[in-house]
Amino acid sequence: MDASLLLKSIGRHISLAPEEEAHFLSILHYKSVKKKQFLTREGEITRGHTFVTSGILRSYSIDANGYEHVIQFAPPGWWIGDIGSMIHQRPSILSIDALEDSEVLYIAEANVDDLYERIPAFERFFRILTQNALAAHQQRIVSILSLPAKERYAEFCRLYPSLIDCLPQKQVASYIGVTPEFLSKMLNTRA
Amino acid sequence: MDASLLLKSIGRHISLAPEEEAHFLSILHYKSVKKKQFLTREGEITRGHTFVTSGILRSYSIDANGYEHVIQFAPPGWWIGDIGSMIHQRPSILSIDALEDSEVLYIAEANVDDLYERIPAFERFFRILTQNALAAHQQRIVSILSLPAKERYAEFCRLYPSLIDCLPQKQVASYIGVTPEFLSKMLNTRA
DNA sequence: CGTCTATTTGAATGTACTCAAAAGCGGTGG
């Protein structure tokens, strides 16, 4: 279990005393998620705060017709989860699975409050993390409401250039909110 | 300037010593925003964390065709702002104005970091606040991507029953992502 | 009362979807 990426990410916002770091590492769990395996299924309670160290995961909802809608992709260095399920301890409305063989580290929800008590700096860390996520979500809502499909695609390419060439087109279509057929036509129609 | 609603809201998550509360109140600014007046215009840097004490505000983006898209409504007891502009101190992509004569309290962005230093409990308060907002935004993205217009409207009615009968239909249409004409037809077409 | 904005209604249009089928691509096993 290699927590170096996670510690580096934390170190960008707060500094931990050696014993604090040790305690943090002691409550960390490791999990391997092979391609197509689930980390969480819709209806389950979320496992906790999950950080991706390798591979790539996605969270998505399933609509009344059985179609999937991707809410987030999580390459290494990103956190993923159904935040509503996490904070209210209610069944998840999202499923999370792996698009490639992946590895994650997570903090069980049961340990999170204790972590905040012991090491208040984590309040700050997760505040910053959550504010960044909120800004991204807000931006996404603006895009979905304000931009036509073609520009939502362009924006996705701009924001996540490294994801574009490692994701199946079908997944990108689902993220920007169009059918795979429509995205294909869009990309193959000049002008 | 009546901060009782704000203090009550804070008290639900953290407790403050009398001198902490006094310090907090001392950095609070009051502003009246009359109907149709702006709190923030697109392109400006956000004023800071803003809490509504009376009236109702909305944040919205304007697309290439000049159409408005409502991101959030803020009745009394709610916070509002362009979080991206706030945390990165960059120009706002949202405009915020008042739908009714309103009053807000805000903390200037310049004082926020100092507030976190002096009273670390505010790290916790804003962490919780932001997590709740993130959960709501995530839910909204799921709805926009997964539900047809009719059900997005039904969900809005379910989530914000008190807003439905105090908002012009046009504003609700903008929030759920349809034109006012279409919402009108939707509501006047029996099943 | 007059003005301004919101809502309704209608007709024409367009963006994106559904369904179907063919073609491409990658992985796996014989």
Place this chain on the structure above:
DNA sequence: CCACCGCTTTTGAGTACATTCAAATAGACG
């Protein structure tokens, strides 16, 4: 190493949900 299988991508025809534009009606406010 090639053949086959499953999944993704492409392409096409028909359709639907939602938009645009226009005009009439209704409400709210000074």
